[in-house]
Amino acid sequence: MIEKIQKTEEQWQAELDELEYKVLRQAGTERPFTGKYYEHSEKGTYNCRACGHALFKSEHKYHSGCGWPSFWGELETADIKHKMDRSHGMTRIELLCPACDSHLGHIFNDGPKPKGLRYCINSVCLDFEADEK
Numbered sequence: 001m002i003e004k005i006q007k008t009e010e011q012w013q014a015e016l017d018e019l020e021y022k023v024l025r026q027a028g029t030e031r032p033f034t035g036k037y038y039e040h041s042e043k044g045t046y047n048c049r050a051c052g053h054a055l056f057k058s059e060h061k062y063h064s065g066c067g068w069p070s071f072w073g074e075l076e077t078a079d080i081k082h083k084m085d086r087s088h089g090m091t092r093i094e095l096l097c098p099a100c101d102s103h104l105g106h107i108f109n110d111g112p113k114p115k116g117l118r119y120c121i122n123s124v125c126l127d128f129e130a131d132e133k
């Protein structure tokens with residue numbers, strides 16, 4: 001079971017910077033090719049920026065060229081939530097942190113084999129923790 005983290009929007013706003021708040025709590029999108037984890041390739045774990053829930057390992061990351069950090073899979077324990085998103089005249093599947101319900105990005109089915117998935121995640125929604133050397 002994933003422990004739920006509940007905070008008021010005022011609390012989130014106080015803890016996150018302006019862009020993090022806009023993306024995580026208001027389903028915004030950072031500008032492509034600007035995120036700090038887009039070209040990032042160190043070994044470690046990517047956690048939810050809002051609550052610290054572990055989402056991806058560096059092994060899941062690949063270079064998609066789309067402008068945002070891309071992953072082909074998630075940690076078994078991540079259990080990322082999917083939600084239908086019909087905003088901006090498109091039908092997409094939105095990804096939410098299962099612990100704090102923050103927006104992470106979207107999932108598409110144009111990723112690499114064998115799963116064919118592309119988790120398209122905003123850098124500002126992630127907090128990287130390097131593996132111990």
Ligand SMILES: [Zn+2]
Pocket residue numbers: 048049050051052053097098099100101102
């Ligand atoms: Zn979270």
